[in-house]
Amino acid sequence: MRPLLSLFVLLLTLGMTAPALAQTASASEAQVAWRLLDYVGVDYAGAVENGQVTNPAEYGEMVEFSSQILTRLEALPSTSSKADLVRDAVALQDAIRNKSDPRTVAGQAKTLAGAVLAAYPSPLAPSFPPDLAKGAALYDAQCAVCHGATGRADGAGAQGLDPAPIAFADVERARQRSVFGLYQVIDQGLDGTAMASFSHLPAEDRWALAFYVGRFAFTDAEAVEGRRLWESDPAIRTVYPDLAAVTQASPAELAARIGETKARAVTAYLRRHPEAAVRPKGSTLTLARTRLAESEAAYRRGDRKAATDLALSAYLDGVEPVEPALGARDTALLRRIETAMTDLRVSISKGAAETEVADRIARLNALFDTAERALAPQKADNLASFIGAFTILLREGLEALLIVVAMIAFLRKADRPEVLRYVHGGWVAALVAGGATWAAATFFISISGASRELTEGFGSLLAAVVLVSVGIWMHGKSHADAWQTYIRAKLSKALSKRSAWFLFLLAFVVVYREVFETILFYAAIWSQGGHVGMLAGALTAVAILAFAAWALLAYSKHLPIGRFFSLSSILMAVLSVVLVGKGVAALQEAGWLDVHPITWAPRIEILGLYPTVEGVGVQLLTLVVLAIGFARTSGSKRQGSAKA
Secondary structure (H helix, E strand, O other), X not given: OHHHHXXXXXXXXXXXXXXXXXXXXXXXXXXXXXXXXXXXXXXXHHOEEOOEEOOHHHHHHHHHHHHHHHHHHXXXXXXXXXXXXXXHHHHHHHHHHOOOOHHHHHHHHHHHHHHHHHHOOOOOOOOOOOOHHHHHHHHHHHOHHHHOOOOOOOOHHHXXXXXXXXXXXXXXXXXXXXXXXXHHHHHHOOOOOOOOOOOOOOHHHHHHHHHHHOXXXXXXXXXXHHHHHHHHOHHHHHHXXXXXXXXXXXXXXXXXXXXXXXXXXXXXXXXXXXXXHOOOOOOOHHHHHHXXXXXXXXXXXXXXXXXXXXXXXXXXXXXXXXXXXXXXXXXXXXXXXXXXXXXXXXXXXXXXXXXXXXHHHHHHHHHHHHHHHHOOOOOOOHHHHHHHHHHHHHHHHHHHHHHHHHHHHHHXXXXXXXXXXXXXXXXXXXXXXXXXXXXXXXXXXXOOHHHHHHHHHHHHHHHHHHHHHHHHHHHHOOOOHHHHHHHHHHHHHHOOHHHHHHHHHHHHHHHHHHHHHHHHHHHHHHXXXXXXXXXXXXXXXXXXXXXXXXXXXXXXXXXXXXXXXXXXXXXXXXXXXXXXXXXXXXXXXXXXXXXXXXXXXXXXXXHOEOXXXXXXXXXXXXXXXXXXXXXXXXXXXXXXXXXX
């Protein structure tokens, strides 16, 4: 019985582990295929020239490697991409057998290697910057005996080895080799050579070794120049937005973009200091940089739609999350970034030259550098927190206050105090909803940049539509004071329960829109410290807003009803134009509307003026609607006066 039980346990264990083992095996086969492709892409040029074999031993190795590549790809699990991979492997094998041009073969090998990684993913970069001191110690202990102390393949153990060890100091060879390629060889070894696998080492040690040996072909003087270029040229930092980009790109690929001299210098620096490519943790601007780099790559491929989507993601997912914090610290910088992001999307949409798109991305990365310095963790003092909290609440609150006060004054003039509770209920509900939004954003969900812009955009447009209709209606009621009793009677009939709920909705929308914005900014300020100053600023703004509300209501009591309606209609008209401009701008930032800038027009946010054809066009259309509405109601008013 016990042997049977043991056999059952063994079979069960094998059944549970078989899928994992198969997965590991497939991943290993794909990695070996990639490594062989990397070698073919680098070494084939040393075996064939002008259709003739120049190094028979090297050429024989290329033929063998191409056969192994095909065999290993055929052994991989079936996927939607496998047939294409096998087909391309056959084409590569034929090209090598036909002694095709080295550039053609290298291109085929690199393209196929990229497709293998896409179909069967492998770790492309270390999770944190490697310890090069550890890499140096490992190299001296494990590698220098064959590869030499300086990577020239002149170690004591290299004597008699066939093939000879790789010379890491070989400049031409190093141009074609990425850190990832070096890591793969260290990880798996190289069949048919003395190069053994070092997979027994921790991954971080293998990455340290890869970076360390990848520096031999580049001088310390080049590294000094590379540091200068890295710190002074945003375009170069765009090429390497993160550590993964540093590990994957070869110096030759970098040279094609920035030139040979700069490529060598930057490679020398980053392989000595990989930590330079790591952006501050927790900053979504890192994601913004990555998306911009991907956008540029897509644009170079001719995929304009992907480039547009990635540029939009850079803003919504990368910039929007830090907008409140950055707005609290440097509003002008935030506006420059927003404008630059819009300009980039416009350039992509109109099919501008690649150099123009690259230049705009470089400018954005420079702005991100400035933003990261502005956002660097620091204890905010109480004065800065006070100013930020005060100005934000006063700015956001004044817009909503004017509309709500106008509605309250209107109902008082109409002698309809029972309807006031709907207006009060609307703005109170908006405050409660704002508190719930804060709690949800803090403890349960994350408000995306797109959600924020859509909330602001549609909220503004809805409020603008309501204000246009209310403004035109009020203008029509601005009769002479002698008609006060008549107007009140008409208003009493007009204010049904349905219209009362309409006022509730208007009060809710205009207040919630501003509360939503204020919450995001206040959360950013609170995280910076200076809590006493922030609370003082908020309370001061509330006191000023309360006084303004009292003063406006007190003044409205003494206004003749005709004058009141006339002034209120003008206020509603102005606010509707402002809100419609802000609504269109928010939807443009969310990618819902196209953007066609007006270069000569100023940007005046307090007036809702954002210089785009769409925004200004809708504002002008709103003015036309208001003008027609005011003209028609004025005609009706004159006819009513004549009949009286």
